[in-house]
Amino acid sequence: MPEMLMPKLSDTMEEGTVLRWFKADGDQVAKGEPLVEIETDKATMTVEAPNDGTLAIIAQEGDTLDVGAPIARIGDGAAAPSEGTVTTGIPTADDGTADTITAAAPTAPPAASPQAPPPPPPTAPAAAPPVTATGDRIAASPLARNIAAHHGIDLATITGTGPGGRIVKHDVEAAIGGATGVEPPGTHSPEISATTDGPAAPIGAGVSASAPPSTPSTPTPLGGGAPSQPVPPKLPAPTPREDWPAGRRTPLTRLQQTISRRMTDAHAVPDFTLERDIDTTALEAARADLRVALPEDQRPSVNDLVIRAVAMAARERPDMVSRLDGDELVVPQSVDIGVAVSVPGGLIVPVVRNADQKGVPQIAAEVRDLARRGRAGELRPDELEGSALSVSNLGMFGVDRFHAVINAPEPAIVAVGRSVERPVVVDGHVVVREVMTLTLSVDHRVAYGAEAATFLARIAELLEHPAALLV
Amino acid sequence: MSTDAAKPVAYRDALNQALREELARDPDVFLLGEDIAGFDGAFKVTRGLLAEFGPERVVDTPITEAGFTGMAIGAAMAGLRPVVEIMTVNFVILAMDQIVNNAAKIHYMFGGQASVPIVIRMPGGGGHQLSSQHSQTLDAWFAHVPGLKVVCPSTPEDAKGLLKTAIRDDDPVIFIENEGLYGKKGPVGGPDDLIPFGQAVVRRPGTHCTVIAHSRMVWVALQAAEELASQGIEVEVIDPRTFRPLDLDTLAGSVRRTGHAVIVDEGWPEYGISAGLATHLYEACFDWLDAPIGRVNCADVPMPYAKNLEQAALPQPADVVAAVLANIGRGVA
Numbered sequence: 001m002p003e004m005l006m007p008k009l010s011d012t013m014e015e016g017t018v019l020r021w022f023k024a025d026g027d028q029v030a031k032g033e034p035l036v037e038i039e040t041d042k043a044t045m046t047v048e049a050p051n052d053g054t055l056a057i058i059a060q061e062g063d064t065l066d067v068g069a070p071i072a073r074i075g076d077g078a079a080a081p082s083e084g085t086v087t088t089g090i091p092t093a094d095d096g097t098a099d100t101i102t103a104a105a106p107t108a109p110p111a112a113s114p115q116a117p118p119p120p121p122p123t124a125p126a127a128a129p130p131v132t133a134t135g136d137r138i139a140a141s142p143l144a145r146n147i148a149a150h151h152g153i154d155l156a157t158i159t160g161t162g163p164g165g166r167i168v169k170h171d172v173e174a175a176i177g178g179a180t181g182v183e184p185p186g187t188h189s190p191e192i193s194a195t196t197d198g199p200a201a202p203i204g205a206g207v208s209a210s211a212p213p214s215t216p217s218t219p220t221p222l223g224g225g226a227p228s229q230p231v232p233p234k235l236p237a238p239t240p241r242e243d244w245p246a247g248r249r250t251p252l253t254r255l256q257q258t259i260s261r262r263m264t265d266a267h268a269v270p271d272f273t274l275e276r277d278i279d280t281t282a283l284e285a286a287r288a289d290l291r292v293a294l295p296e297d298q299r300p301s302v303n304d305l306v307i308r309a310v311a312m313a314a315r316e317r318p319d320m321v322s323r324l325d326g327d328e329l330v331v332p333q334s335v336d337i338g339v340a341v342s343v344p345g346g347l348i349v350p351v352v353r354n355a356d357q358k359g360v361p362q363i364a365a366e367v368r369d370l371a372r373r374g375r376a377g378e379l380r381p382d383e384l385e386g387s388a389l390s391v392s393n394l395g396m397f398g399v400d401r402f403h404a405v406i407n408a409p410e411p412a413i414v415a416v417g418r419s420v421e422r423p424v425v426v427d428g429h430v431v432v433r434e435v436m437t438l439t440l441s442v443d444h445r446v447a448y449g450a451e452a453a454t455f456l457a458r459i460a461e462l463l464e465h466p467a468a469l470l471v
Numbered sequence: 472m473s474t475d476a477a478k479p480v481a482y483r484d485a486l487n488q489a490l491r492e493e494l495a496r497d498p499d500v501f502l503l504g505e506d507i508a509g510f511d512g513a514f515k516v517t518r519g520l521l522a523e524f525g526p527e528r529v530v531d532t533p534i535t536e537a538g539f540t541g542m543a544i545g546a547a548m549a550g551l552r553p554v555v556e557i558m559t560v561n562f563v564i565l566a567m568d569q570i571v572n573n574a575a576k577i578h579y580m581f582g583g584q585a586s587v588p589i590v591i592r593m594p595g596g597g598g599h600q601l602s603s604q605h606s607q608t609l610d611a612w613f614a615h616v617p618g619l620k621v622v623c624p625s626t627p628e629d630a631k632g633l634l635k636t637a638i639r640d641d642d643p644v645i646f647i648e649n650e651g652l653y654g655k656k657g658p659v660g661g662p663d664d665l666i667p668f669g670q671a672v673v674r675r676p677g678t679h680c681t682v683i684a685h686s687r688m689v690w691v692a693l694q695a696a697e698e699l700a701s702q703g704i705e706v707e708v709i710d711p712r713t714f715r716p717l718d719l720d721t722l723a724g725s726v727r728r729t730g731h732a733v734i735v736d737e738g739w740p741e742y743g744i745s746a747g748l749a750t751h752l753y754e755a756c757f758d759w760l761d762a763p764i765g766r767v768n769c770a771d772v773p774m775p776y777a778k779n780l781e782q783a784a785l786p787q788p789a790d791v792v793a794a795v796l797a798n799i800g801r802g803v804a
Contacts, residue, residue, distance in 0.1 A: 141730075141760060141761040141762055142757050142758045142759070142760050142761075143730050143758065143759055143760055143761040144761065145758075146758045146759070161800075162761075162762065162800045163762070163797070163800050166762075166800075168761050168762065168800065169730055169761045
């Protein structure tokens with residue numbers, strides 16, 4: 001019965017969370033219809049049914065699983081694993097294999113110490129591999145079969161967590177622990193521990209002049225004999241802060257976890273910031289003019305024009321879009337600009353591809369679309385990856401200027417304050433002009449003060465001559 | 472161990488020590504190869520030996536791999552103990568007829584009346600932007616041939632101890648060094664410390680997965696093991712050291728303990744060292760395996776010249792980490 005696995009929906013996705021099943025367990029599903037909503041580290045995506053059949057859900061809503069782990073089976077309803085499965089050959093395997101495993105005295109090599117490895121398992125009569133009633137072979141590792149056979153466990157009652165749903169040692173041990181209450185999951189059964197006492201680096205003397213190896217089996221401390229211990233989880237569980245006052249606890253969403261990690265990474269970037277006031281009087285006038293020419297969904301905001309100016313300047317300045325990879329600088333092949341968009345419970349940075357080659361109306365339309373779909377959680381992961389530089393704008397909230405955090409591994413970010421009337425000295429007279437402050441944060445390993453200053457000056461020049469943005 | 476053991480010695484100098492000690496110990500031992508006398512060897516392994524032992528025992532040859540290898544095989548049949556240096560493994564291809572058809576066969580075809588106590592030393596391996604023809608790892612070519620012994624030392628101690636064993640062995644020994652290891656420093660044994668063939672060594676103990684690596688790949692595997700340890704995964708790194716004879720007991724014993732095996736081999740993946748070892752382990756450990764055996768090999772391509780492509784083609788620690796994580800899967804979480 002075909003298994004549906006946790007899909008890899010982005011380059012960086014390692015695990016995903018099942019948010020919602022659109023179908024219930026046992027429902028008939030048709031290939032291509034929306035089946036399940038998966039939350040990745042970057043986005044929430046709807047995944048379609050890969051084939052027709054009856055849905056047997058493995059991963060429940062809220063479950064977080066590694067990429068490649070089975071989340072459901074879709075197939076002939078009769079083949080659902082919970083009904084009508086039988087195994088064959090288990091008693092035979094129990095009689096033969098188990099006795100061999102527990103045999104204390106190895107038969108070969110003759111000179112072996114008591115800690116020598118056990119003899120090879122019997123070659124006959126081999127137990128037939130377990131099958132389900134419908135003939136589907138159960139995927140289980142040889143070791144898992146061996147342990148299950150010894151404990152009389154029916155493999156059909158176990159859910160595999162290995163690659164492709166394969167039943168592995170851990171799964172059988174978990175079942176043993178659950179069934180008997182004798183051993184907690186993850187520990188070794190005594191019988192299997194006995195097999196762990198093999199030799200490590202035998203130390204012997206003499207040179208064998210003949211081809212076949214003849215190796216004295218003197219165990220060394222390296223060999224250990226100690227049964228293996230379960231591996232701790234990759235990420236340590238957070239220790240609750242008992243010294244903090246009590247409060248309501250809310251787990252971070254996957255998006256918030258990603259932001260948390262990325263911002264912590266960004267903290268390692270040695271950055272500096274440059275500020276520059278830009279006269280936006282002409283820019284505002286141009287926006288008013290464009291209102292006459294363009295339909296509403298293509299009319300640029302100040303931010304759209306900043307994106308255009310940054311992209312034009314970046315095209316001229318590969319040094320300002322280079323990113324650091326070890327001891328090398330890498331220049332991206334296209335000028336893709338990230339645009340910070342506030343979403344409920346976080347922040348995303350969708351990307352305007354080839355922004356240097358797109359006109360202002362197209363940029364304006366794309367940014368609107370990206371922001372709308374981003375807030376609705378409809379962006380694909382590839383629309384959130386690979387920007388060369390990012391632009392962040394808090395001007396609409398009345399912020400005059402701010403220092404944005406670099407979206408590593410990008411080398412710089414432009415923070416846009418509000419465009420507002422301010423008194424300015426022009427030719428010895430105080431006049432009222434529209435002014436906006438841009439703050440450029442730069443990775444100092446990639447670019448230096450003077451380079452960044454000329455880059456910012458070029459952005460200012462373009463914004464103060466808005467006709468240049470329209471070519 | 473002598474008192475020298477504490478002093479770190481470079482891999483090339485460990486080999487030099489072995490050659491010097493064996494030349495001094497046994498008057499039947501002599502060296503021959505291209506540029507090994509007047510020029511001290513392309514990798515300076517034979518430095519100073521011409522001055523010490525003279526041109527009759529440290530012999531420069533023309534660029535004629537088949538010719539001088541055949542000459543050495545004849546000398547070995549006549550009772551001498553020649554140590555041939557082939558400048559790199561890439562040039563031994565010219566001498567394969569002599570090695571496969573003569574060195575490996577004569578003892579067998581003459582009913583044991585003659586033997587060929589020859590050592591053929593050469594470095595293999597890639598990673599130095601020497602392109603397709605000069606970056607090869609051909610260990611498997613020799614390990615394929617019955618009648619040869621195949622030795623691949625990964626440390627200065629093994630380089631010295633195994634070379635001394637090779638020179639004293641009565642069978643033809645293919646001794647494959649690695650260009651990337653010549654500067655590697657470590658302790659070495661004294662004049663009487665021989666390392667026997669057919670004994671693998673545990674380079675790092677561990678419980679979750681067995682990682683088998685030889686020659687330079689031992690160091691790649693150990694780097695990967697460090698990274699994995701930071702994730703709570705302890706791999707057991709085992710160096711077989713010799714492929715003929717092979718210490719299958721130690722390899723299989725470890726795999727039976729861990730239930731998982733990943734083989735790291737700088738050679739190509741098809742029909743090579745990793746493929747042969749995997750077959751041995753499947754046969755010896757099938758009922759102990761919790762996952763298919765993983766392999767990390769050189770990409771199945773002629774070695775690219777470009778540095779980035781070359782690095783991508785060669786096994787890197789990150790490749791080993793990924794292979795181990797994939798092998799262990801979710802079974803240990």
